[in-house]
Amino acid sequence: MADEIKNTENEELMQGNFIHSFIDEDIAEGGRFEGKKVHTRFPPEPNGYLHIGHAKAICINFATAEKYNGMCNLRMDDTNPTKEDVEYVDAIKEDIKWLGFDWGDRFYYASQYFEQMYDYAVELIKKGLAYVCELNAEQVKEYRGDTQTPAKSPYRDRPIEESLDLFERMKNGEFEDGKMTLRAKIDLASGNFNMRDPVIYRINRLKHHRTGDKWCIYPMYDFAHPIEDAIEGITHSLCSLEFEAHRPLYDWVINNISAPAKPRQIEFARLGINNTVMSxxxxxxxxxxxxxxxxxxxxxxxxxxxxxxxxxxxxxxxxxxxxxxxxxxxxxxxxxxxxxxxxxxxxxxxRVMCVLHPIKLVITNYPEDKTEEFEIENNPNHPENGTRTVTFSRECWIEAADFMEEPIKKYQRLYPGNEVRLKSTYIVRCTGCKKDEDGNVVEVYAEYDPQTRGGNTPDGRKVRGTIHWVDCNNCAExxxxxxxxxxxxxxxxxxxxxxxxxxxxxxxxxxxxxxxxxxxxxxxxxxxxxxxxxxxxxxxxxxxxxxxxxxxxxxxxxxxxxxxx
Structure with missing residues (x-):
């Protein structure tokens, strides 16, 4: 049943997906990226280890680039120094390589673009499209409005020269954290709350893992992300679905700065799995x-x-x-x-043998000084994997659950009088057991049939149970x-x-x-x-x-x- 699903899904994948359809349109004659090489990126924030949900984004970005013979960058989105660390950077690189993808020499940090981001912010202020706001976080929330009420800021009409001066002083560390922000001047009445003059810079004096104390203002992700994509020449910015409502802001930033490129953002559903958390x-x-x-x-x-x-x-x-x-x-x-x-x-x-809950099986009629070797296939599905040699002697370890002195209904393993196959060796008949003072079984006894080497039954008798074992004289713990x-x-x-x-x-x-x-x-x-x-x-x-x-x-x-x- 699962194979049916796999075959169906593979057929669908061969036909492509909606992302590929958009890209096909973009690179076709007359498309927005006609004649350009498809260029994607994977931009993790180095504030934790990657999980299975990130694997979907990794595969989509890198595999899409591979499909179109394009390129995929690896970029650390380190615009927030709060939880970022070099440990996470190294782990992210290791995980992506382990999955089988390679970014070549296209490894970047968002922080290497901090100067350009600052310059683009100044450009927006000069155009009258950004202003320094002195509302604190609680006030911004209070003045945010609702679907019937526009947001407001008493600093929205602040003169350009004043905002330029204050923004430079923010950069120079003259103001405490939270005292001021830089906000984009878009639309306080927008039905998309992401467009209601969003904050694009905030003051944060935490030390950055790469730039140290050079900066005390940091760009917000929604401002930094499109700039990073544009600087790197990304054609298709493939994001998870929660960024769909942020796409108008992504496009607004790109369209209102002197960006070297105009990437297209496309969103896909993120991966959710039950019985776990991925936050x-x-x-x-x-x-x-x-x-x-x-x-x-x-x-x-x-x-x-x-x-x-x-x-x-x-x-x-x-x-x-x-x-x-x-x-x-x-x-x-x-x-x-x-x-x-x-x-x-x-x-x-x-395939190998391991006994998790060992109990000793003594084959009483097997010579005490005898040891035999048996060749066992490593993987029956692939004979080319060869065989290995295992030894067999008078005493073996078996699973405790493979013996019952008084068997339950349909129990086919060892119990007094019953026969089982010891995997790839002989058929043995259980003859009894030994118990300790508390009544616990400590040894099981059996006799083997020398005519059944390899588990065969030359006389045609039926033996229903087969159990695994490990040689007591040649094993490891x-x-x-x-x-x-x-x-x-x-x-x-x-x-x-x-x-x-x-x-x-x-x-x-x-x-x-x-x-x-x-x-x-x-x-x-x-x-x-x-x-x-x-x-x-x-x-x-x-x-x-x-x-x-x-x-x-x-x-x-x-x-x-x-x-x-």
Missing amino acids: KRKLRELVEKSYVSGWDDPRMPTLCGLRRRGYTPKSIRSFIDQIGVSKVNSIVEYSFLEHCLRDDLNDSAD AEVRLYDNLFTVPDPDVGDRNFLDYLNPNSLEVLNNCKVEKSLETAEAPKSFQFMRLGYFCVDNKDSRPQHLVFNRSVNLKDGFKKKG
């Missing part, structure tokens, strides 16, 4: 209050968290491709993201982390909910002393495996080392994605 503020709160171990906690929707959990670039790009590009906001099931990962790992991940949704409800931050009230206390279970095949001692991140019967797991890229193996469960084997309608 940077809320993600930061999870980190700073230690509800998670960091931005790269595998329960986080950040790209570094998903990478640590075992998500692959291919799975995320497939997910983005298949949900498509739309003008309508919607929520995508997290299970579909898991489906895309499972689809990738089913092809690429080697590992810590295994089982992850689940971080929240207990699909929409933890809807309405007036406090998302922290819905944190899942069982979102992480840490298992120690798990048993894995000896060969996994040399496994390194980002290597992923299918632990037979258990799910897909990856080597933890932070805590795992040869002396202390750590594996994270990326996704279980069962596909929870269901096609609707």
